[in-house]
Amino acid sequence: MELKLKQIEDGVFELDVRGNACPFPQIYTELALKKIGDARLEVITDNPPSARDLPIVLKKRGYQVESEKEGDHWRIKIWK
Template identity: 40%
Template sequence: MPSIKKVGDGIYELDLKGYVCPYPQMYTAQALKKLSKGVKLKVVIDNPPSIENIKNLAQKEGVKIASIEAKGGTWEILLEL
């Protein structure tokens, strides 16, 4: 599994560039289980179908999607646990 990096106070990043479905959703689910309530997880992807899959996962897990930003071929999905 790709590693979760702390990038700020209560903010973590999971870089999933280069992974295709179902891996971004799978790795995001694993990361959510490792993090505490109240933190934020920024998931970075470059596979467009993964956006919907991660949105569905967040809804299923009761995690808020704070933002989804396109960054020139990649997307950053900020999840609030």
């Protein structure tokens, strides 16, 4: 799968992983974080286990994380 990563504003990128089940949202998120450096990343997922587990894993790695439900998906904001 191609990494659906796009810049949505200065210093903020969006990664759309809807339609992907675990572990792919986490794998794609890690790839995107490496690619964007210190910018903020917003991950969009429709996979409930990913919405639950991604924030836990990322917080353990030292990231700040906010997650909110938006209709049929979640938006997970990640930054250092």
